[in-house]
Amino acid sequence: MSNSPVRAQAKGAERVSAEGNSAVGEHGVSKRAKAANRKAAEPAKPATGAAGAAGATGAAKPVKAAEPRKAAKATKATKTAKATEPASSAKAASSAKAAKPAKPESRLAMVRRARRINRELAEVFPYAHPELDFRNPFELLVATVLSAQTTDLRVNQTTPALFAKYPTPEDLAAAVPEEVEELIRPTGFFRAKTKSIMGLAAALRDDFGGEVPGRLDDLVKLPGVGRKTAFVVLGNAFGVPGITVDTHFMRLARRWRWTESDDPVKIEAEIATIFPKSEWTMLSHRVIFHGRRICHARKPACGACPITHLCPSYGEGETDPEKARKLLKYEMGGLPGQRLDPPPGYPGRPAPPLGASEG
Secondary structure (H helix, E strand, O other): OOOHHHHHHHHHHHHHHHHHHHHEOHHHOEHHHHHHHHHHHOOOOOOOHHHHHHHHHHHHHHHHOOHHHHHHHHHHHHHHHHHOOOHHHHHHHHHHHHOOOOOOOOHHHHHHHHHHHHHHHHHHOOOOOOOOOOOOHHHHHHHHHHOOOOOHHHHHHHHHHHHHHOOOHHHHHOOOHHHHHHHHHHHOOHHHHHHHHHHHHHHHHHHOOOOOOOOHHHHOOOOOOOHHHHHHHHHHHOOOOOOOOOHHHHHHHHHOOOOOOOOHHHHHHHHHOOOOHHHHHHHHHHHHHHHHHOOOOOOOOHHHOOOHHHOOOOOOOOOOHHHHHOOOOHHHHOOOOOOOOOOOOOOOOOOOOOOOOOO
């Protein structure tokens, strides 16, 4: 009996030994351990199929774990930026949508507006007149030639002495050029102007019996006489309608969109199709008056203009009423006019003679 436990213990040991021998390989290393080592040493095979994709995704998760958080922050920031856009941007977009480009003005609408401007200027300047002093067609012709590149005021201050010494074409044609130059020096370009007025005086003496012709074709043949000068003489000395396209008329015709041309002859032709012939001479006076007193070249007095509701160029000049009133000239600004001998009904003060104070 005493040997039974010993035998049993020996059998168990043998069994364990047999199992151990089957699990141990060469060099006394367990086969299971070797297999595990080989598996660990083998290079990882690329995953394929759904399981592989799942495995790859699972492996990348720790690296990309922070990306959803970043994306959420970016989305939140975008929403915040949109939510905090200035209200003015929305208003500007709304205004841009609402403000459709204005339709081009039709020819008929422009003609109606132009004629209304003429009617309203007639109310503003009922006393409009030629601003050169003259007593006959010859004096008006000479004064108009002298008015190039200077003011009517300066011409009016110069011509009294000239006409006192040379009252007729025959007298002026026979004058000494140097003496004429000295008399008209204040008007500028006195040498060229002396040549012109002495030349036209000689032509009047030789070709027209000492009289100023009343036809456009004859006038433009005289030295120094162009279409503008001819129409001034025809309209104001002979009562023949004409459009005087000087610098003031040209500027305002373009500002009022009556024309886009900068050629005086083309402007004259275009304006002639807008207004009836009977209005041409007085239209010229009104437009020139307005250009000299209110609608100046450099700084128009927009804030003091009586026809802003008809002007497509409103805003080019001073729009503040108080500042604009200080820009008004001649009688509109309480200053003397350009004529030393203005016609009856002129509301301003006569201009002072040459050398006198103009205040």
